Every structure is written in structure tokens, then in C-alpha cells.
Amino acid sequence: MLGAxxxxxxxxxxxLALVTTACLLVIGMPIAWWxxxxxxxxxxxxxxxxxxxxxxxxxxxxxxxxxxxxxDGVVGxxxxxxxxxTLPFTFTGLVVASVLYSLPFVVQPIENAFRALGRAPLETAxxxxxxxxxxxxxxxxxxxxxxxxxxxxxxxxxxxGEFGVVLMIGGNIPGVTQVASVRVYEQVESLDYLGAHALxxxxxGFSFVALLALYLLQGARxxxxxxxxxxxx
Amino acid sequence: xxxxxxxxxxxxxxxxxxxxxxxxxxxxxxxxGPSGAGKTTLLRAIAGLAEACxxxxxxxxxxxxxxxxxxxxHQRAVGYVAQTxxxxxxxxxxxxxRYAQRRAGEPETGRFDELVALFDLEALLVRRxxxxxxxxxxxxxxxxxxxxxxxxLLLDEPVSAIDVARRDEVLPYIDALARQAGxxxxxxxxxxxxxxxLADQVLLLEAGRVAGYGAxxxxxxxxxxxxxxDAAGSVVDATVTGIESQWSLAAVTFADATLSxxxxxxxxxxRVRVRILARDVSLALxxxxxxxxxxxxxxxxxxxxxxLEPAMARVxxxxxxxxxxxxxxxxxxxxxxxxxxxxxxALVKTAALARRHGSLSA
Numbered sequence: 001m002l003g004a005x006x007x008x009x010x011x012x013x014x015x016l017a018l019v020t021t022a023c024l025l026v027i028g029m030p031i032a033w034w035x036x037x038x039x040x041x042x043x044x045x046x047x048x049x050x051x052x053x054x055x056x057x058x059x060x061x062x063x064x065x066x067x068x069x070x071x072d073g074v075v076g077x078x079x080x081x082x083x084x085x086t087l088p089f090t091f092t093g094l095v096v097a098s099v100l101y102s103l104p105f106v107v108q109p110i111e112n113a114f115r116a117l118g119r120a121p122l123e124t125a126x127x128x129x130x131x132x133x134x135x136x137x138x139x140x141x142x143x144x145x146x147x148x149x150x151x152x153x154x155x156x157x158x159x160x161g162e163f164g165v166v167l168m169i170g171g172n173i174p175g176v177t178q179v180a181s182v183r184v185y186e187q188v189e190s191l192d193y194l195g196a197h198a199l200x201x202x203x204x205g206f207s208f209v210a211l212l213a214l215y216l217l218q219g220a221r222x223x224x225x226x227x228x229x230x231x232x233x
Numbered sequence: 234x235x236x237x238x239x240x241x242x243x244x245x246x247x248x249x250x251x252x253x254x255x256x257x258x259x260x261x262x263x264x265x266g267p268s269g270a271g272k273t274t275l276l277r278a279i280a281g282l283a284e285a286c287x288x289x290x291x292x293x294x295x296x297x298x299x300x301x302x303x304x305x306x307h308q309r310a311v312g313y314v315a316q317t318x319x320x321x322x323x324x325x326x327x328x329x330x331r332y333a334q335r336r337a338g339e340p341e342t343g344r345f346d347e348l349v350a351l352f353d354l355e356a357l358l359v360r361r362x363x364x365x366x367x368x369x370x371x372x373x374x375x376x377x378x379x380x381x382x383x384x385x386l387l388l389d390e391p392v393s394a395i396d397v398a399r400r401d402e403v404l405p406y407i408d409a410l411a412r413q414a415g416x417x418x419x420x421x422x423x424x425x426x427x428x429x430x431l432a433d434q435v436l437l438l439e440a441g442r443v444a445g446y447g448a449x450x451x452x453x454x455x456x457x458x459x460x461x462x463d464a465a466g467s468v469v470d471a472t473v474t475g476i477e478s479q480w481s482l483a484a485v486t487f488a489d490a491t492l493s494x495x496x497x498x499x500x501x502x503x504r505v506r507v508r509i510l511a512r513d514v515s516l517a518l519x520x521x522x523x524x525x526x527x528x529x530x531x532x533x534x535x536x537x538x539x540x541l542e543p544a545m546a547r548v549x550x551x552x553x554x555x556x557x558x559x560x561x562x563x564x565x566x567x568x569x570x571x572x573x574x575x576x577x578x579a580l581v582k583t584a585a586l587a588r589r590h591g592s593l594s595a
Contacts, residue, residue: 120319123282126306127313128381129336135307138332142323 001198008175009183010202016091016179017159020098021106024155025148027099028106033136035107036114051104058101062168065097069169089171094179097169098159106155113147114140150214157210160203234258234293235385235417241271241278241286242441250274250286250441256434258293261411261418263432263449265425270438272421273316276387279419280313281306293384312378312386312416317394318370322362326354326373329362333380348376352406367395368402375410386410386418392427407431425453429468429508430587449506450555465547466510469555473503483586488553490530496586506587511547514559515580518569528581532557534573537566550579557581 002010035047053061068075069087076086087093121143125135141148163181170177172186180199187196235256242249250271256262264272277283279290281297281304290298297304320329334345349355352372357365365373371391378386391407392400408431411418422428428435428449435452437445445452450468474491475484476499483496485507492507499505520529532552540547546566548559557579571577 120315121321123306124313124315124319124321125332126282127280127309127311128333128377129307129310130332131305131307134336139321143321145323 001194002202003195005174005178006180006183006195006199009178009180009199012091012175012178013160013180016094016098017156019095020102020159021152021156023095023099024102024106025152028103028110028151028155029148031103032107032110032114033140035111050107053101054104058162058164059168061101062097062165065093065100065165065169069093069096088169089173089177091176094166094170094177097165098162101162101165102155102158105158106151109147109151109154110144113144116147117143146217149217153210153214157207160206236289236291237279239275239278239286239288239290239298241274241283248274248441250278252436252438252443254436254443254446256417256419256436258417259415260433261420261431262434262436263428264419264421264436264438265423265428265432266438266444267423269440271441272423272438273389274441275438276313276389276419276421279309279385280311280387281309282313295384310382310384312375312381312383314371314374314378314386314388314391316390318374318391320362320365320370320373320377324362325358326360326362326365327358329373330354330358330377330380333377337380337382345380348379351409352376366399368399371395371403372406375406379410383416386416387421388418389421390423391420393422393424404430425466425508426585426587429453429506429585453508465512465558465560466508467555467557468506468508469557471505471507473499473501473505476501485586488555490553490555492528492530492581492584494584494586499586499588503588507584508587509557509581509584511558511560513582513584514557514561515582516548516559516561516565516569516571517578517580518576520578521580524580526580526582528584530557530579530581532577532579534571534575534577536573537571548577550577552579 031046031050035043035050066088067073069079070076071080071086079085079087084092087096117140121139122135125139130138161181163185166177166179167182167185170179170182172178172182178186180203184196184199184203187193187199235258237256238253240249240251248269248271252271252275264275266272274283278286279297286298287300288298289300290296292309296302297309320326321332324332330345330349349358352375354372354376357369357373362370375388375391388407392403395403404427407420411431420427420431432449434447435445435449436443437452450470453466453468469487471485471487471492473483474486476482477484477493481495481497482493483499485492485494485505487507494507515526517529520531530552532550534548535551535556536549538547538549540560544562544564545560546563548561548566548571550557550559559579569577
């Protein structure tokens with residue numbers, strides 16, 4: 001049922017989602033921490049900016065990324081000067097686009113978990129002699145783990161599910177930028193419904209299992225997916 | 234010694250705290266006052282957790298706060314136990330204790346075992362935090378605070394979150410803790426009985442200002458205005474000199490006076506603290522023949538003051554060198570023609586006993 005090109009597309013999708021999720025956790029964690037703790041007047045604008053991908057059409061994000069990352073773009077100029085070439089239509093370009101596009105799905109659950117944590121655990125750790133980094137890694141992070149896991153699963157699943165941004169920035173190069181969703185689009189365009197079915201059902205199955213796992217995980221804690229309180233009372 | 238000259242709270246806030254005090258380097262100092270007086274803010278400021286505070290804090294020669302710098306909380310060696318202590322519920326009891334021990338840079342396990350024994354935690358070590366009762370949590374929190382090797386212990390109403398009936402399960406540990414650690418302890422409370430039982434000094438806080446500071450026996454007798462009127466009374470140090478077990482009474486003696494007080498569980502020779510509320514003391518010119526009040530102390534009137542209640546006066550008596558307060562009506566003062574210097578008999582209806590530990594009052 002699944003042809004060689006389908007498997008290549010699935011493998012590429014999995015790689016993209018893994019790398020993107022890893023990048024998102026590294027980038028999203030400090031942003032979430034800042035948003036949860038700051039009293040800066042820049043909080044609202046930054047929070048809005050992070051949430052933009054939730055409401056913007058993916059094509060719009062893809063369009064601007066194409067301009068910025070392209071040879072004449074701000075970022076494109078820098079990457080060219082650094083000898084990395086331009087990012088559109090490369091795997092790295094896909095990662096950059098996916099990170100931006102899935103950012104709110106990772107930042108928001110982690111931010112909620114950090115917020116629900118409150119100040120008491122960190123203050124307690126401080127009076128026990130733990131410095132700021134120590135407090136983050138030994139208290140804040142372990143206590144926010146359900147939120148972090150939710151963020152990772154959502155980031156991964158959302159990256160697997162993206163289409164518009166990938167198509168704009170990556171195009172449709174088998175083995176390089178052709179992810180599963182784009183492959184389905186191509187099969188439908190060429191009226192290969194059987195092939196489209198095979199890949200689509202695989203994605204339906206994956207999405208269900210990922211979300212089921214998440215709800216089972218959260219259900220055991222009596223919280224909903226996007227609840228403010230990612231951890232037990 | 235602990236030197237505190239502290240201002241906390243910004244001008245924009247309605248509440249501000251201003252405390253100047255020198256606290257001895259050992260023994261228990263109660264911080265006593267009504268809710269909202271700034272007791273917790275004071276402790277948080279000392280621990281380095283309060284924002285917007287300025288002034289000077291020096292603990293055993295180490296400057297924690299002055300004009301130039303504020304040492305961050307994690308570098309201040311305090312043992313802080315909050316009202317509802319927070320235990321890390323991603324760790325078990327042993328994990329919570331080790332968390333403090335590791336950061337205190339303490340290689341030997343002797344002290345760990347010692348504190349586990351002191352607080353009876355052996356059976357709890359592998360327990361999850363959710364499975365602990367309120368009293369057990371307090372004991373774990375106190376052991377954890379001591380494993381941090383503090384120079385100063387800050388206890389914020391450590392028993393207020395525990396049922397009244399179960400407080401006696403925790404209070405002895407607090408008593409033991411102060412003695413064992415040989416550390417200065419600041420003990421926040423709004424319960425006069427706890428203060429009498431545990432403290433050597435008391436710092437009265439009212440609306441963010443120090444309303445009185447000194448030895449418990451002095452301060453609780455003299456600072457009885459306003460918010461502290463309910464607690465008006467005298468505290469005397471005494472010794473148990475007799476037990477009448479068939480009446481559940483103990484005879485306690487101070488100066489040349491003896492009181493019979495309802496008490497069980499005391500032995501002859503125990504050092505105790507006796508608290509006599511002003512409202513439990515009546516006055517007479519001679520010892521009456523037959524009355525249900527069996528405690529009659531001979532004394533001399535030292536002073537007569539008005540109270541916030543127009544009908545009532547507070548009479549300060551000297552009973553063998555100790556101060557006893559009586560709350561009587563102005564009419565009684567007039568009909569007995571009480572005046573400073575006059576002899577009088579204080580009829581004490583009842584008094585409360587608290588055990589004292591010799592090593593506490595150094």
C-alpha cells in the first residue's frame with residue numbers, strides 16, 4: 001500500500017517533527033518562563049506575537065518567511081554571508097518555519113504550567129540554598145513536567161499536521177522537503193486516490209494515537225488539554 | 234546577635250513595615266501581633282523573600298542587607314518554615330531532606346540521622362508527600378530547614394494550620410528544635426498561649442510598628458493596650474511545689490506566693506511559666522473566708538490605669554516582686570479606695586501553666 005516515496009515522506013515528516021520539537025522545547029522554555037513571570041509592559045505584545053501562528057493563515061507566514069529567508073531577505077542575506085546559502089527549499093528552512101509555526105502550541109502549555117506553579121516552591125528552594133538555575137532545573141521543571149510533555153506532544157503532532165507553511169517555504173522536493181501532508185496533496189492532484197488513502201489513514205491513525213495518549217496522560221490528572229493548571233492541585 | 238533595622242513596603246502601598254530590634258543570638262523570640270500586623274512580612278524580609286525592603290540586617294556578624302547590597306535569599310543561611318510549609322511533592326520525604334542537605338554542603342550523614350530521630354521521621358522517609366498529615370508535614374519541613382545549617386530559624390505560625398487537638402503533637406518538637414539547634418529562633422504567632430509556652434523574648438507588632446519588645450514576663454504585662462487587650466495579663470516564672478492529683482491541681486510557687494492551678498502531667502520541681510489573665514483577677518482588701526476563688530495573693534498596688542472600656546480599670550500589683558494585673562471596674566477601685574502603695578489581696582480565679590525548659594532561657 002505505502003510506496004517507497006510514501007515511506008520517504010513519512011520518515012522525513014518524523015525527522016522534521018523530532019528536530020522541530022527539540023528546538024521548540026529549547027526556545028519555548030525560556031519564552032514561557034519569561035511570559036509566566038514578567039511584569040514588563042512588553043508581556044502582552046510578546047504574548048500576542050507568539051500566539052500569531054494560531055490565527056494567521058499558514059500561507060501568510062510562509063510568504064513572509066520566503067521573503068525574509070530568500071536571497072534578498074534580511075535573514076537570507078545573513079545566512080548567505082555566513083556561507084550557509086539560503087534556507088528556502090531546504091530541510092533547515094523547514095525546521096525554521098515549523099518552529100515559528102508551532103511555537104504557541106509549545107509555549108502556552110509550558111507557560112500555564114509555570115504560572116500554576118506559583119512562587120512558593122521556588123521561594124522554598126531558595127531558602128534551602130538553591131540558586132536560580134538550580135531552582136529551575138530541580139523544582140520548576142520537574143513540577144511542570146506534565147505541561148512540558150503536553151507541549152512536546154502538541155508541538156510534534158502540530159508539526160506533522162502542517163501543510164501551508166511547508167509548501168510555501170519548502171516546496172515539494174521528494175526526500176528533501178516533501179513531507180507526508182504535501183505528498184498527500186500531490187497524490188490527490190494526480191488523482192492517485194488509493195495512494196492518498198494509504199498515507200492519509202496513516203496520519204489519521206498517528207494523530208489519534210498521539211492525542212489519545214495525551215488525554216490519557218492528562219485524564220489521569222483530571223486536567224484538560226489547555227487548562228491553566230497542567231499539574232495536580 | 235541579629236541586628237534588624239528594616240523598612241519594607243513601597244510608599245504606594247497602604248501598608249508599610251518598620252522594625253528596629255536587636256535579637257539575642259540564642260533563644261526564642263516570639264513575633265506576636267494581630268493578623269495584618271506585618272509578622273510574615275518581617276520574616277520574609279529577613280529571609281530575603283520580600284520585595285521593596287531596605288535598611289540593615291546583620292546576622293551573627295554577616296551583613297545580609299545594607300545600603301550597598303541585598304544578599305539573595307539562597308545565600309542567606311536561614312531555616313524558614315512557612316505557615317503551610319511547602320514540601321516538594323515530586324520528591325519523597327527523604328528526597329526533601331536531602332535537597333536541603335546537599336545544598337548545605339554537608340558530607341557526613343550523622344546530622345541527617347540525628348534530625349530524623351529528633352523529629353521521629355524514620356517511618357516516613359519513603360512516604361510520598363501527599364500521604365502525610367499536616368503535623369507530619371510540619372515535622373519534615375522543620376527537619377529540612379535545620380539540614381540547611383541555618384544561622385537563624387524563622388518559624389511562621391508553624392502550628393496554625395494544624396487542628397487545635399493535634400497541635401500538642403508538634404509543639405514539643407518546636408520546643409526541642411529551639412533547644413537542640415542552639416540557634417536564635419524567630420517565632421511568629423498570634424496565639425498568646427504559644428508565646429508564653431515557647432518564647433524567651435517577645436516582639437509585639439502592631440500595624441507594621443514595634444509596639445513592645447523585651448522579655449515575655451515584662452512585655453506581656455505592660456503592653457496591654459489596643460489590639461493586645463484580650464491578651465492582657467501577667468506572666469510569671471514559677472516552680473511546681475505540690476501536686477494534688479485527686480483535684481487535678483498543681484501548686485506553683487513564685488516569690489513567696491503559691492497558686493493552685495488546674496494542671497496535669499507536671500511533677501514537683503518542674504519550672505513553669507504561669508499566665509494570669511487580668512480578667513481572671515479580682516481584688517479584695519482582706520482574704521475572704523469562704524469563696525470559690527481559693528487563690529489569694531497578697532500584694533501592693535503599683536498603678537491604676539484606664540482601659541479602652543470606660544467602666545474598667547487595670548490595676549498593676551506587685552506580688553513578691555512579680556507583676557500581676559487585675560481588670561476591675563472603676564467603681565470597685567473607688568469603693569475599695571485603692572491607691573498606689575496600698576496593700577491589697579489579688580483573688581486569682583484561674584491561671585494557665587506552660588512547661589519551661591531550663592536551657593532555653595540562657
